[in-house]
Amino acid sequence: MRRVAIVGAGITKFMRRAQETGKELSYEASKMALDSCGLTLKDIDMVTLGTAPDAFDGVHMKGEWLSDGAGGWRKPYIRNYVGGGTGVFAPIHGFFHVASGMADSCLVVCEEKMSSCHPHPQGAFKTIFDHTLEQPLNPTLIWIFALEMNRYMHTYGLTKKDIALVSVKNKRNALDHPSAQIPENLTVEDVLNSETLAWPVNRLDISPASDGAAAVVLMSEEKARKITDRPVWISGVGWNIDTAYWATKELCYPRYVEKAARQAYEMAGIKEPHKEIQVAEPYDPFSYKELHHMEGLLLCKKGEAPKLLADGVTQRTGNLPICPSGGALGVGNPIAATGLMKIIEIFLQLRGEAGKRQVPGNPKVGLAQAWGDLMQVGTVVVMKS
């Protein structure tokens, strides 16, 4: 198998409402990624775009509409899609492009413009539920998170307080991220006292709706060596989807994330992830999700993530820094772009280029993960310097 490296990265600000169109956001992130490694569009063989529901941007077949902004002009350009897991799946897609030998270079772009959807982007989520058997109950997106969080708390005897610390940590980490939308210094009490939207979920347990884009450039080993002495390798990829009958499975544990992680670990030769992974960016659209995903990623035992959090292990200065970027909770959550933001964070951490966000100890192995669909999809990328 050909080795594939990440050689460049770009990102926009994450914003509640961007003036830029989705095309323009895609361009700004892509251009920055190309500039960062001294390449131009001409150097790119193929392009893959990750973007989540058309219902956000409000354009049917939005991959087609976005193509010029994403650098797809007269190139083999394709869109990939696994719901909310797309942001970490997009570089996996780019990986196939290069590892297969079809391309020596691939531009990976992720975009989301949620603010076009009115009155609130959450409205677009009603129609993620089964049209015949669930939508007539008028579900809101938060239902599934509340149901899952409750089940998680019940199974492991956790309290809301145990979980609120995720928001505090991530929003604080985001103070150092230049793209961040809602970085903040909060206390656990602030989270617990924020409005209850759907018990046990409070307003500050939730990441915001956002507009933004991110991009990375992938290259074959041979080409990468020519333009950088610090490539970051994609050493393991995994993704997995569970049944659409989401209410028929145990919600307290994301078995699909474990499946995806095992696929990625096997490929990367990782035997003891809790010891070998030095920095991780699991997906944190809701506070408990970070913990849920740490467990699914086998970074700790089931039900043990809250303890690591409480003990400070997952702080930037801890033994296993989790979401040093500030995550979806702090940087913002333009769905697909968030996943790629996490890939970029690990890329920077492994290069020692994360600036104020840099975790100590010169990490050499890191991981990014996203989640999507109806509690169904896990996407995992293991990276090594």
Added chain:
Amino acid sequence: MKRVAIIGTGSTAHKAKTPDVSYRELIFGAATKAYADARITHKDVQSFVTCAEDFIEGYSIADEYTPDQLGAVLKPMQTIPGDFIQGLGVAYMMIQAGIFRIVAVEAHSKFSNIKTPDEVASFALDPVYNRPLNLNPHFVAGLEMNRYLHDSGNTATHCAAVVVKNRKNALKNPLAAYGAEINIKDVENSGEASWPLRKADVSNRADGCIVMVLADEDTAKSLSKKPVWIKGVSWCSDTPGLETREWGKAVYAELASKKAYEMAGIKNPAKEIDVVEVDDEYSYKELQHLEAMGFCEKGTAGKLILDGELSTNLSGGSLGMGHLLEASGAARTYEVVTQLRGDAGERQLKKAGFGLAQGWRGVPTTTGAVIILANS
């Protein structure tokens, strides 16, 4: 580089409506056939690709509803919001990357379940520059057809000949929904859609599903007596804007075919390729695509078809089989595979060694994909 083959195919018979089955049941039927044809079970399939778009399915995240009916629960499965041939390209890359040995690709159409198909199609137009004009989406095809005929010298009569040929071909295809014996006058009298486009120039909608199983060389040889090898596959998107595109040209088909020919080592497609299935969602598209991909000189496709000298779309094409949304490219590929295996019954070509299938994603897109297949 090792080779990749299609080792199993499954298709429903396409119909204007399929009221007896849900989309899940429709897909399950085609998947069952494909796995049986490949002599595998769902457990042998290591990864899955569905080609679908949210607003066609009527879901905000259609990807959620993809795994069960393919046997893909707790497997690596993805959605490609693209043509089925692009999905084949993704499966090809995953196998070539050495990650999987067996991958299944699916596309389907439940077109009959969309109550507002014109509004859904128009929702793909730019929201600021185009959509507020509040037009029927076929206007994009009308603009393109007019310029293409103007530039190429092909005529509306030639387009009608495509309709006559494809609907007649469909009479011999048991999977086709719209086989008919009609003549050029019938097309001319069918009524205006968006001049010069007439109603009969537009393919009718159909429901259906197609699943294919791909495998790496070793697996294909051990499982299949008639593997059909992927010799080349590519796809391309031209500028998406209505304002910037070259209206007379199918640049995407030209560039995608060029790459696919390079991969397959094809110098003269007209001579070297025996089975040709191209997108004909609108009649003129068949002519435009054949010329763009070098099957004849520019401006000659119409006459060659009128004179019966180009036997393309023996399946009946979308005009004869029905427009199957992202599965239209699948229907084209299905026919090529069937011909290359020698299983096409009364449609069977005597010489069928190399074949090409091409897909286009419909208005207002400028995206298309090409795959080149061979039986040896």
Added chain:
Amino acid sequence: MGKEIRTKKWEGEIPVHYLYTYGLAGEKFFREIKDRGTFVATKCSKCNVTYVPPRIYCERCFAELGNYKDVGTKGTVETYTVCHESADGKKLSKPEIIAAVRLDGTDGGLVHRLSVADPSKVNIGMKVEAVFAEPAKRTGSINDILHFRPI
């Protein structure tokens, strides 16, 4: 196949609506239409491509584009069609002509209605110009252009 189903269909919709910003380039373009009744373009000098509607980037080489220049309101018909069906697929009582207009000196243009006294006189290559709504009635929309007309 199986027994007769009584509940054969389930109806539903995607109940969302949208408010789109015009983007950085689009904002400039429509402000000029609204305030001055003219079109502006951006140009990539490297690729020698002039974009109307303007873009902040060249789609071919990704150069950053600024420098909006007035390209006037005249152009030629690249292609046209006569729509006989409405947006929702019903027959129009009065068919309308839609043209793709290439604005002079640019590689872009607009797609819009074409108003002519005699439809049979329309042809590809015909010179046309934009007709705008009265300034007071303009809102900064593609419909501030009423139509194109022959020169």
Added chain:
Amino acid sequence: MLDNAKIKGKGLKSSDIKDGSVLTQSCNPKLQYAWDTGQAVGQYLDGLKDGKLVGKKCNGCNRIMIPPRMFCELCFKETGDWVELKDTGTVNTFSICYVNWDASRLPPGAKPHLPAVVEIDGASEGMGILHVLGEVDPKEIKIGMKVKAVWKPANERTGAITDIKYFKPYGG
């Protein structure tokens, strides 16, 4: 190192849009569907109309499944017999929700929505459906609580999941 100065993005305030300092275009798309329910869901809905919950059994893995399906997604073969299930079950998880589907808030004092996953008696373990609870003080809801369907009167049932108004606490 990412060049922070190069990070673009022009964020707007909601007032920029409301007061017209930034131009916008609105759109109310008509995205409407009539989905074929098919064999499995069609008969499930017919059952609801008749005041019954029906499931389907897989003869491969012996699961009794709700919602019913014509094929087992795990064994990937056609399912076997229809099975009439009870209209009682167990709360697997629940929430107390104060927002509507579009993120607008319930009016002050309005009763919160009480979504729950209910595992249906007679189906295989863990087979739950999404529904809502009623006739219960939100504070009293517990995971593991027994509940029973409260049906609409027969003449108001249409063959819909809402033919069950809600599930309410039941017995012990």
